[in-house]
Amino acid sequence: MGELGHWVMRKNSSRRQFEDWIFITSPQSISPFQFDPEHNFLLQIRGKKTVHVFDQFDRAILSEKYLEKYYTEGSANAKLDYTEEMQKKAMTFDINPGEGVFVPLTAPHWVKVEDNVSISLSVTFYCDEADRKARLYRFNSRLRRLGMTPTPYRASAFRDATKEAVIATYLKTRQLLGRAPTQTTDRY
Ligand SMILES: [Fe+2]
Numbered sequence: 001m002g003e004l005g006h007w008v009m010r011k012n013s014s015r016r017q018f019e020d021w022i023f024i025t026s027p028q029s030i031s032p033f034q035f036d037p038e039h040n041f042l043l044q045i046r047g048k049k050t051v052h053v054f055d056q057f058d059r060a061i062l063s064e065k066y067l068e069k070y071y072t073e074g075s076a077n078a079k080l081d082y083t084e085e086m087q088k089k090a091m092t093f094d095i096n097p098g099e100g101v102f103v104p105l106t107a108p109h110w111v112k113v114e115d116n117v118s119i120s121l122s123v124t125f126y127c128d129e130a131d132r133k134a135r136l137y138r139f140n141s142r143l144r145r146l147g148m149t150p151t152p153y154r155a156s157a158f159r160d161a162t163k164e165a166v167i168a169t170y171l172k173t174r175q176l177l178g179r180a181p182t183q184t185t186d187r188y
Pocket of ligand 1: 035
């Protein structure tokens with residue numbers, strides 16, 4: 001998995017960061033509906049679990065306002081609602097030992113362990129897209145607070161690029177004035 005993570009990051013990221021986690025969970029346990037701000041390879045080692053994954057671009061599930069709040073205020077203040085109605089949109093994977101599923105960046109998901117103890121390996125990694133998405137949603141949140149209705153992320157390549165240029169200029173100016181943040185992933 002480490003090799004896979006390095007390969008993916010070479011293709012997608014200037015930020016070399018990935019983490020692996022082992023999850024040991026009891027029978028019938030449920031990981032609630034949520035998403036993560038990074039990509040995730042979930043591999044099953046022991047037992048069986050069912051993974052329900054939803055489209056990260058379905059704005060009926062993940063609204064623009066919700067994403068702006070998440071990237072501005074964090075997951076503790078931005079709870080993701082789940083309704084039974086959404087379930088018909090799920091892609092459902094039953095994973096057994098030796099099998100796995102890829103959960104893309106910000107794709108909502110929930111997981112149920114079957115009637116067995118489950119051991120899973122999760123390898124998560126960030127990429128340039130994850131950082132860019134976070135920056136632009138924070139920027140859109142700021143525009144909305146100023147009374148504007150920002151163009152959604154990815155709706156216009158030109159507008160996204162313009163916003164990126166404004167953010168970069170702002171961060172550079174702060175840096176020159178000795179008022180870091182110096183990291184483009186920091187809040188602004
Ligand atoms: Fe997760």
